[in-house]
Amino acid sequence: VSEAVSRSATSALNAVVWVFAGMTVLVVLVFLITLLLSFRHRNQRRRARDDIDDARRWVSDPAGRLDNLTVGDLVGDPQLRQAVLRMRSELGRIVAAWDATDTPPSSSEPDAPTPH
Amino acid sequence: MVPLAGPGQADSSVAQPHLLNRWWLRLQSLFVPSVSLRTLLLARTLPASEDVVLQLYTWERERLLTLAKGMGGAAVTVLAALIADATQGSLDNSNLTAVYLAGALVALLLVWSAFILSGLRRLAEQYSLALAVVS
Numbered sequence: 391v392s393e394a395v396s397r398s399a400t401s402a403l404n405a406v407v408w409v410f411a412g413m414t415v416l417v418v419l420v421f422l423i424t425l426l427l428s429f430r431h432r433n434q435r436r437r438a439r440d441d442i443d444d445a446r447r448w449v450s451d452p453a454g455r456l457d458n459l460t461v462g463d464l465v466g467d468p469q470l471r472q473a474v475l476r477m478r479s480e481l482g483r484i485v486a487a488w489d490a491t492d493t494p495p496s497s498s499e500p501d502a503p504t505p506h
Numbered sequence: 507m508v509p510l511a512g513p514g515q516a517d518s519s520v521a522q523p524h525l526l527n528r529w530w531l532r533l534q535s536l537f538v539p540s541v542s543l544r545t546l547l548l549a550r551t552l553p554a555s556e557d558v559v560l561q562l563y564t565w566e567r568e569r570l571l572t573l574a575k576g577m578g579g580a581a582v583t584v585l586a587a588l589i590a591d592a593t594q595g596s597l598d599n600s601n602l603t604a605v606y607l608a609g610a611l612v613a614l615l616l617v618w619s620a621f622i623l624s625g626l627r628r629l630a631e632q633y634s635l636a637l638a639v640v641s
Contacts, residue, residue, distance in 0.1 A: 400595075404601050406591075407604045410587065411604035413611055414607040415607070417615070423529070424533040424534070430526065431534075457531075458527050458531070459543040460543060461546065461636050462632060465632055471635065474543065475638060481547050482548070482551060483551075485548055489548055
């Protein structure tokens with residue numbers, strides 16, 4: 391009996407080790423995909439910086455530029471940080487209006503005065 | 507030229523970010539603090555926006571700490587399974603590859619956990635910047 395128990399425990403352990411081996415492959419895949427997507431995100435961040443002074447273009451960008459940017463991007467990019475700090479009132483107003491109506495702003499809408 | 511939606515036209519691609527972007531946001535949050543700029547800009551419009559930012563970063567810190575601790579715990583579990591496997595004497599050529607891969611998983615999980623914990627210092631930099639955005 392003890393031999394049978396020992397054999398089944400051994401096979402269970404082997405199964406667990408195989409599961410962990412499969413997880414290793416998954417984790418490596420997650421690392422690689424994240425690395426590739428981070429390169430892509432870096433390009434997007436550069437494009438966001440290129441037309442930094444057009445807040446409306448940012449918000450109505452089909453790629454969801456504002457959704458992609460995090461505070462970490464601002465910490466890592468001084469130019470982007472300065473631009474966002476400069477435009478924060480306008481960006482906040484547009485995002486709030488967008489969030490309230492769930493409709494992206496159109497390019498033909500006149501700018502409302504910035505609230506103080 | 508970036509296409510813009512006309513008046514009254516809701517471009518569905520604006521409301522739904524690109525699939526790769528969504529993947530990026532999800533994966534990014536497994537490694538580093540990821541408070542979105544849009545959330546901060548929305549917080550600007552709320553009363554007591556500084557409290558909102560504090561809450562956001564408190565959640566973020568707890569999330570990352572839990573994640574790092576979970577990774578460490580998972581690494582210990584894998585290691586315990588490997589030690590048990592070795593003491594049972596079941597290591598043979600048939601599962602040697604699996605054992606090596608599982609051993610690599612221990613290292614990967616520990617490195618991942620360490621990366622998250624070392625990245626927590628960024629929270630302080632981000633928090634002060636977030637306060638500047640909502641001020």
